[in-house]
Amino acid sequence: MIRKTLSIAAIAALATVAGQSAAEARDQIRIVGSSTVFPFSTAVAEQFGKSTDFKTPVVESTGSGGGMKLFCSGVGVEHPDITNASRRIKSSEFETCAKNGVTIVEVKIGFDGIVLANAKGGPDIALTKQQVFQALAKEVPMDGKMVPNPYKKWSDIDSSLPDTKIEVLGPPPTSGTRDAFVELAMEGGAKTYDDLKALRKSDKKAFKAVAHSMREDGHFIEAGENDNLIVQKLEANPNAVGIFGFSFLDQNADKIKGANVGGVEPTFENIAGGDYGISRSLYFYVKKEHVGVVPGISDFVGEFTSDKAWGDEGYLVDKGLIPLPTNDRSAIRQSALGLQPLTM
Amino acid sequence: MTEAVADAAPAIRRPDLSEARLSRRYAAERRFRLWGQLAILAAVAMLGLLVFSIAVKAIPAFTQSYIALDIVFDGDKIDPAGTRERNTLRRADYDGLIKDALKAQFPDVSDRRERRALYGMISSGGGLQLADMVLEDNTVIGSSQRVWLTASDDIDSFIKGLIPRDVPEDERRVKDIEIGWVDTLEASGAVETRFNTPFFTSGDSREPELAGIWGAAVGSFFTLLVTLLISFPIGVLSAAYLEEFAPKNKLTDLIEVNINNLAAVPSIVFGLLGLAVFLNFFGLPRSAPLVGGMVLALMTLPTIIIASRAALKAVPPSIREAALGMGASKVQVLTHHVLPLAMPGILTGTIIGMAQALGETAPLLMIGMVAFIVDIPGGITDPATVLPVQIYIWADSPERAFVAKTSAAILVLLAFLVLMNALAVVMRKRFERRW
Numbered sequence: 116m117i118r119k120t121l122s123i124a125a126i127a128a129l130a131t132v133a134g135q136s137a138a139e140a141r142d143q144i145r146i147v148g149s150s151t152v153f154p155f156s157t158a159v160a161e162q163f164g165k166s167t168d169f170k171t172p173v174v175e176s177t178g179s180g181g182g183m184k185l186f187c188s189g190v191g192v193e194h195p196d197i198t199n200a201s202r203r204i205k206s207s208e209f210e211t212c213a214k215n216g217v218t219i220v221e222v223k224i225g226f227d228g229i230v231l232a233n234a235k236g237g238p239d240i241a242l243t244k245q246q247v248f249q250a251l252a253k254e255v256p257m258d259g260k261m262v263p264n265p266y267k268k269w270s271d272i273d274s275s276l277p278d279t280k281i282e283v284l285g286p287p288p289t290s291g292t293r294d295a296f297v298e299l300a301m302e303g304g305a306k307t308y309d310d311l312k313a314l315r316k317s318d319k320k321a322f323k324a325v326a327h328s329m330r331e332d333g334h335f336i337e338a339g340e341n342d343n344l345i346v347q348k349l350e351a352n353p354n355a356v357g358i359f360g361f362s363f364l365d366q367n368a369d370k371i372k373g374a375n376v377g378g379v380e381p382t383f384e385n386i387a388g389g390d391y392g393i394s395r396s397l398y399f400y401v402k403k404e405h406v407g408v409v410p411g412i413s414d415f416v417g418e419f420t421s422d423k424a425w426g427d428e429g430y431l432v433d434k435g436l437i438p439l440p441t442n443d444r445s446a447i448r449q450s451a452l453g454l455q456p457l458t459m
Numbered sequence: 460m461t462e463a464v465a466d467a468a469p470a471i472r473r474p475d476l477s478e479a480r481l482s483r484r485y486a487a488e489r490r491f492r493l494w495g496q497l498a499i500l501a502a503v504a505m506l507g508l509l510v511f512s513i514a515v516k517a518i519p520a521f522t523q524s525y526i527a528l529d530i531v532f533d534g535d536k537i538d539p540a541g542t543r544e545r546n547t548l549r550r551a552d553y554d555g556l557i558k559d560a561l562k563a564q565f566p567d568v569s570d571r572r573e574r575r576a577l578y579g580m581i582s583s584g585g586g587l588q589l590a591d592m593v594l595e596d597n598t599v600i601g602s603s604q605r606v607w608l609t610a611s612d613d614i615d616s617f618i619k620g621l622i623p624r625d626v627p628e629d630e631r632r633v634k635d636i637e638i639g640w641v642d643t644l645e646a647s648g649a650v651e652t653r654f655n656t657p658f659f660t661s662g663d664s665r666e667p668e669l670a671g672i673w674g675a676a677v678g679s680f681f682t683l684l685v686t687l688l689i690s691f692p693i694g695v696l697s698a699a700y701l702e703e704f705a706p707k708n709k710l711t712d713l714i715e716v717n718i719n720n721l722a723a724v725p726s727i728v729f730g731l732l733g734l735a736v737f738l739n740f741f742g743l744p745r746s747a748p749l750v751g752g753m754v755l756a757l758m759t760l761p762t763i764i765i766a767s768r769a770a771l772k773a774v775p776p777s778i779r780e781a782a783l784g785m786g787a788s789k790v791q792v793l794t795h796h797v798l799p800l801a802m803p804g805i806l807t808g809t810i811i812g813m814a815q816a817l818g819e820t821a822p823l824l825m826i827g828m829v830a831f832i833v834d835i836p837g838g839i840t841d842p843a844t845v846l847p848v849q850i851y852i853w854a855d856s857p858e859r860a861f862v863a864k865t866s867a868a869i870l871v872l873l874a875f876l877v878l879m880n881a882l883a884v885v886m887r888k889r890f891e892r893r894w
Contacts, residue, residue: 143842145745147827154857157831158665164833165587166550171833173746173842176852193742235630341855343862362857369622369630428575430583434665435857 141192144172144411148182148199150340151227151291151360152397156199156419158434163418169411172197179291186400187212196405196412200398201227201291209459218403221457222416223447224425226437228361228386228394229296231283231374237353238277240374244392246272247376248304250281251335253328256308264330284338284345285329285358292342295395296358300376302326303392346371361386361394362435386437394437403454413452420448510873513866520867523655523668524618525607526581526644528560530589534601543597551593553586554578557608565640576637582609584669607651612667612860617641618650632859658867662835663849667860670853672871674835678748678828678843679817679875685752685839686759686816691809693756694763695798698805701764702771703793722761729758730822738826745827746842754822759812766808770801803890810883814876820847846872 146156153176164171177185179200186198187208204212204219212219231247233240242250249272254261269276286293305311305326315322329335338345342359346367349357356374361381364373373381377392385391399419406412418424425431427438439447534541537551561577562568568577585608592599592606609615616622617633618641628635644650662674705711733754737743743750774797782792798805823829829848836843844852850872853865 141744150855153831154665160831161665161833162583173827174831175746175827176829176831176855193738193745342857343854360857366632366857366859369626369632433579 141409143170144197144409144415145195146172146174146197146199146399147177147185147195148175148197148399149179149201149291149397150176151179151201152199152224152399154362154434155224155397155431155436156197156399158431159415159419159424162424162430163411163415166418167411167414169414172411172415183208183400184211186402187215187217189215190217190402190404192409194402196402196409197415198400200400201395202294203396203398204400204457204459206459209457216404219457220401220403220416220451220454222399222401222420222451223439223443224397224399224419224436225431225439226386226394227295227397227435228381228391228437229292229299229358230361230364230381230393231356231358231376232349232364232371232381233356233374234349234353235370235372237355237372238279239372240269240277240356241378242276242374243307243377244300244304245307246276246304247300248307248326251283251285251329252301252305252325253330254325256310259310261325264332264334267334279354281334282352282355283335283358284348284355285335286340286342287337290340292358292360296393297327297329299393299395301329360435361437365435383437397436400457401451401454403456406454413454416451420444420451513869513873517863517866517870519616519619519621519860520658520863521655522619522652523657524610524615524650524652526610526614527605527607527649527651528557528564528581529603530556530560530606531563531603532556532589532593532600533559537593537600543600545594548593548597549590551590553589553593554583556589557581557585565643573636576634577640579611580614580637580640582611582668583666584609584664609657609668610650612858614641615668616860618645618652658864662833663831663844663852664833665831665856667856667858667864670861670864672846672849672868674832675844675846675849675868676871676875678751678832678836679845681748681836681839681843682751682755682828682845683813683817685749686755687809687813689753689756690759690763690812694760694809695767695805698764698767698771699793699798702768703789703797718761718764722765725821726758726819727821727825729754730825732757733822734825744840744842746830746832746844747840748828748836748843749839750826751823751828751843751845752839754826755816755819758819758822759809759816762812762815763805763809766811767801767805770804770808771797773804774800799890800892803887806886806890807883810879810886814879817845817875817879818847818872820845820851823848846875 144160146160148156153174157174160172160174163169175182175195179202182195182198182200183204185195188194204221209219231240231242249255249264249266250269252264255264255266256262257265266272266281268278268280270278285296302323305322306315311322311325314325338348338357342363345357345359346363349355350370357371361383364371364381365383375381379385379391381391386394401412401416421429422444423429425436425438425444427441429438432438438444533556536555537553538544538547540547558578561581562574565577568574588608589606610618613622613632614637617638622631622633624638633641641650657669658671660673661669661671664670701711701715733750737750737753738745743753778796778800779792782796783789787795820829823845827842828844829851830842830844831852832842832844834841846868850865850868853861853868
């Protein structure tokens, strides 16, 4: 028995050594980053693997921030080649990258809309950004000072809104969707108040603290990272409103409907045209040092920026990506294929 | 009895054998049994409800619709030079052939939007299917053949009746015109729903109709293999040493306390450790079953050690003493007598630890196994993912058809767990010895 177990242990040790040698060379692209870009990146990776002789890239969903951390940690096959982000690279991240000798090529791939939606059976909702702020902020300005959010029902905010309890399901703070929502909708709403606008000029940090604090009295509910779950909860509770990415509204158009924000309906055309107020850009970043070392990176960038992928009728649009205007696309493709390094 | 105490007068206390007390005791026993049965019933009902709801949701994933098209394998389009070279044949525009076939079937579709919808009826994997046909036998070039192609996810859902016809068109994923096409095809016998074998044989895909569980199953197998190879010998050896050889002192007490504590450490911590030690320090590859298995081995080690020690402790001392008395050395006592007798318990503990490891995702997140991987792993250093991660990724995908896939994947995972637990029961039955 002992002899047997010892030989098993020896095999395990051998396998460990074999693993170490495997880490020295890599013939497969490794991609990390945002869970929002994940569906698009994986679609391109799969297509790329099928239509070329290169291996299918491995795509990890680590979140934008986590991806940047891995991506910027250095040059070499143990570090990823590409990172996806649902926001632009921060200057602090850029500095880390530069310090570790990473030259970045930025590729903007399209837009993603964030929608507020409720069940088909529920009331139609039309909001302004200010009303979104009023419904969801922890503290709102009233008679010149900040008071804890007094609004219990939508109709408390404006009589045109439904006479139901404010009940909003949204993503937790770890989510990129939450970041973008807070930045675009909540800050946008907060700015409509003169006091807060002045505060933003004088003390940006204090302004952000106000605008980014979601209420914690049960009217805003953190429903987890899974957008499908929010959709299911909306179905069960017609009075609740959910916050998630546009592609989930698109896929579930038979169950839920999007709320107008600032008088604009969250449709594909309105987001693509820039009319819908809560939309963000999506990116991926390429490590220039790895191009030519890990095979297939420039071909992958070529596939991602081809019309068949990100064009108006490309397969990424079927996956829910909202494409960039045609002129932007060709310019970005040019600079991406030319591996123009990002400067900041 | 209470009356007897209250009276305080009788010198001899006799048991109260009155009918009333007896029936009260029987009633209490019946009540207790009833509560016990109710508890079991509640547990079974909850489990049944869970499995039932998952199974119902999973049913659509086990079938897949196919559409038959008359494909013209036009030699001028596939291989204009006529070299029949593998690379040329691989890169040919097979999607174009499918489009041509669809155009021929529905010649009056001219609007660009409608054409796009028409082409979208066939899965994007269709071209690959034709490519495989040609690569396997290039004599099909020049012929015209009826090929069954995978329908795209929305059309598939419609054919299976998951998308009702009677809702307004703008709330339906499948538009009226597409329904018309499906009806025409169905009338001519060109639509079929078959058992979804690719689901069990292919790797992950972004297209629900092409996505399969096999890649994740193989990944889970390799990961668990590494886990078993590492944690079983180390676990059994440390348990045997601690139980049979180690002196009882402060140091061994400390080790024991630490092992027990380790069993309660949240699994994500092991993932962080794996990232810091295996990936960053030893430079092992990311997303590999090797590293996943090592991390999970750390996690299962305490379980195995504790179970093994309990099993060793349960072997009666008389057996040890008898063996020692016959002149066996301590190692001989252990390997010839105690370990074989403790084996059923050790194996049960190991399999329970393995089953726990099979369901883990949190420690794998850190070492890059929560990833989209299409290729089926061929070894322990290839990038791979595991079954619970596959479930998580599918549950997070926007495409509606992935809801059924998610449930189907859960069923596959449950099947594996049941299998492993059954194995534990069988092993115990086989090796069990009475004394």
